Amino acid sequence: MADAVSAVGGAEFRGAVTVREVGPTGMITLRGDLGSDAVAKAVKAATGLGAVPGEREIGLDGDKGAAWMSPDELLILVPYAEAEKAVTAMEKAPGKAHALVVNVSDARAHFRISGAGVREVLAKGAPVDLSPDAFGAGTIRRSRVGQVAAAFWLSDTDCFDLVCFRSVGEYMFTWLSTAGAKDSLPGYLS
């Protein structure tokens, strides 16, 4: 297999917060009846997680995870090298029940934004309440950041993971770096 090249080559920015492209990440779209055994089996097969995430939830276990994207769609996260294997396992798991499984890893970019002001950086461009009371761990939010679609969740204290389309990866990195520039945070959420 050819070496995977990520959207901005693993670039990193250090300002008021640190923005880093995580690099190739295994991402699999799973569509089906989220309440069905078939989907539960597919999630288990790919991630080992025992529960399908509920509305706007993300379940994480080490470098694997499952996120609620819409009433009939999940995003499965696995290490990049394991994505094809996970797809095969997920296709077998539901048996005859209907589900769609697609490896979208190469269509996406994955960033990690960390630092004390990280909520304020995202709040500059996402129309989302990012205060600690409103946005806690275990939540995934699909929205826009600047002018492009993105999904983000808290991966640690003061640390967000964000995924977007690869085609706008460079825009996203530039946007995050601008919004996270030194001495540019309003200090409203901290």
Next chain:
Amino acid sequence: MLILTCPNCGVSGEETEFTPGGEAHLKRFGPGSDDEAFTGYLFERKNPKGVHFERWRHAYGCGKWFHAARCTVTLEVFGTYSAQTTEPPAHIIDAIKTKRPDWEGYE
């Protein structure tokens, strides 16, 4: 600013997170219908000052379509509801009548 609550994912977002889809509950007139009905289906739209029913898509969120009942003057949203219906449900009609007792009713 218009704030809509998507009934598909529960998110309350401001309007830039959504895409407007025009008037709700249009009935399609296609092959077999007369010219007048087809013209109406294609071009004639309500433009009320007050209560209005619209289609919206949660474009930057869950991606799903839904319906919204709102006031075009105040931007007050009376409720949002499933896209899979051909007319406003009773609870939406009730919510509008509570807030706009003079409203002439749907259609």
